Amino acid sequence: MENKNFKAWLYLLPAMIFLGVFMVYPLIDVFIYSFEENFTSSSQTYTGIGCENYSYILRDPYFLQALKNTVILVLITVPLSTGLSLLISVGLASIKRVRHLFQTVYFLPYVTNTLAVGLVFMILFRPTEHSAGLVNLFLSLFGISPIDFIGGPYFAKMFVLCLYTIWVVMPFKILILTSALASVNKTYYDAARVDGTSRARIFRKITLPMISPMLFYLIITGFIGAFKAYSDAVALFGTELNVAEMNTIVGYVYDMLYGEGGGFPSYASAAAIILFVIVLTITCINLLVSKKHVHYN
């Protein structure tokens, strides 16, 4: 028995070392930094211990803006991208002929570089000297005056950011959901058909519960991913996100560390801890909700 335990720990050791060094230690460190006031990396000194860092960033308009942006982004993109992916996957599962072609097409954004996709969005939305962007060109057909999606009003910029995020995260979700749908045993559908079940009811009562573990996985990772959004905003609005009112929490953390007015590891740590607490809370709520609605077999 003891010999077995020793072996098991031995096998776990590499993963534990890496997790310890690169995950657990930094996490603890960040937690400590967040309570050390005016910590500087170069001298490794601080002036006091307390909650000053938290109260500072919670009053910092840039942080509040970033928090608001992130929450809006999460609330809009997670349900929309998951719902749309589900629709598309069900559609893909019910066609036969060019299914593989469509599967490939829908997967393409996943293997495309984020910044390249950003560039495409620029062409679509950014006004140039010659035109107001492709989308505005299209909108003008309906007599709508051009909107500056990149440098204009807040709702327009948020719309582009959400659209971009949904576009980027959907391929993976579609991939997972198509395979989840394909793995549902066909005889369940046959059984339901013989019993006269309507298509809507089959979807609600059989398909959804059957793929619920995968759906749940996508929702949890979707929440976490959206809370950690940063590169998407950079791809669209450049690095001056505070000026563009499009910063996110991770962007704020980055700015606090390395940005123009950066060099504040204590503030960055406090912001990071707040993000961590939010994500942890949401994930716990998700797990609680899932107990009732997710069916593992």
Added chain:
Amino acid sequence: MKVVLENLTKKFPSRNKKNPADVIAVNNFTFEIPDGSLVGLLGPSGCGKSTTLNLISGLLTPTEGKIFFGEDDVTDLPPEKRGVGLVFQNYALYPHLTVMKNIIFPLENLKGKDKLTKDEMRDKALDIAKLVQIDTLMDRKPSELSGGQQQRVAIARALVKMPRVLLLDEPLSNLDARLRLQTREEIKRIQRETGITTVFVTHDQEEAMSISDLIVVMKDGIVQQVGKPQEVYDEPINLFVAKFLGTPPINVFDAKIKDGRLYIGDDCVLDTPNAKDGEVYAAVRPEGFILDDNGSLTCKLKAVEVMGRDISIVSSNTNCHADAIRSIISSENAPKLGTDSVKFTLKRNKVFVFDKVTEARIDI
């Protein structure tokens, strides 16, 4: 409700590019299933028996032919409008629902004037659960049930909406040997009590023989023989049916008929006054052998297996298709065996003679 199949044919398009001809799964199947009977579709795998079942259920549509439930033509009706209950080979119980919810599921689909209240549904589900004796398991999930219990739930779910026809696809194949015996009796009992016309598919001849009112033996999509189990066993119309029914299987010999007598090798075993001369197959049921020191058929003794009630004598003969001839003899008058060879006389009604080319039965 009687079920009539009229010239039923199902072709599937070929997936093999080298051989583009359609695959004929069911070929010109005509049969009337009497009201309230239990019919077994029997045949080796790939003979079209499951396809036939799916045609009756409506999950497949026939290429040609018609299906009637009573006087109603249901050929073009989708499965949900036919009023069939189908029990799948793997039961297809919804794993995320409890036994109760599984059984209620078909009732919840009812619309309009058939719509039931929650209490009515519960009562119906409980009644049917009592019939199949699972009423104490209503709150369990399928994964918490044994194979036999799952099978009962599946039957309950198929029966709860009182279908006009009950269809069972290989109902016993996922059960172990002992449970199989029990469950087949159970199926017979449930069928008797409900009086619902029932069709079931099996590749196990013993299963089909033991509970069916009628059996249909199929091969390559074509019906070989229809009849009461004992009739089909006693009077097989061709070699395939003779070989397919019975355990241990029938013993087939190369034989010939000369001057009104049946010869296996040089041994003259039977008088066959009605048959023409020629090469034939002679098939003898295991119970068709009588140990007789003056018997005409001489075989080499290989082993004697004692099975309690009976003894089984394993012998060999160069003219037999199989390596071993199995004969069953009652242990009460077990003879002393010790020599290298054994002699048999054959029971006339247990010997069937078949044409070498068509494999059809020849009257002897």
